Amino acid sequence: MSKNPVYPALSLLAAAALALTGCAPAASTQTPAASAVVDSTATDALAVSQPWVKAATSGMTGGFGVITNTSGADITITGASSPAARTVELHETVTAPTGAMQMQAKEGGFVIPAGGELRLEPGANHLMLMGLPGPVTPGAEVTFTLELAGGGSFEFTALAKDFSGANENYVGEGAGMSHGQPSGTAESSAGAMPTSK
Ligand SMILES: [Cu+2]
16 A cells, blocks of 8 residues: 555645644734833833823922833943923932931932843832923823933833822932932032932
8 A cells, every 4th residue: 555645634734734833923922011102212122111100290200110121131221301301310219227218319320131121110210300391290291211321212201190109208308409419419400410420
């Protein structure tokens, strides 16, 4: 007997298998952050999910969200800016010797490890919007540009919403708005950001 009769069946199976794998391209394990307001114009390595800003009438407020580094290398955020604030600082929240929560500028910026994420949330790391030129009303869209070590940037838009938390004290709060600048550099509306180091 010839083996031939089996052969076509096998190739049919093979073809079917090929068709199957061909039909189901790459299980998309990387769901690109469920956010309708993402605009990564400059750096594809970063993605943001659920970006938001605490609505405020004046003064200062905070920006939050989860920023994911999809690349194989660490990425450092060295600065930030927004049309909604005269200056934006990278803040961390620390516990003062008194036990109170205080925010201060994050030395060296935020490092997002390769394949990792940076969680910006009330009571922790956040973007500090200072010197609001006008109110940030709920529903408003606030654009941020993050500056990255190495010269890149990452832009995204966050939605403003009411939030009653994120009322941590500022380092040096008693001394007006020195805000973590131990040198006592007065913050002026002229906008020049004193770099503390
Ligand atoms: Cu802050």
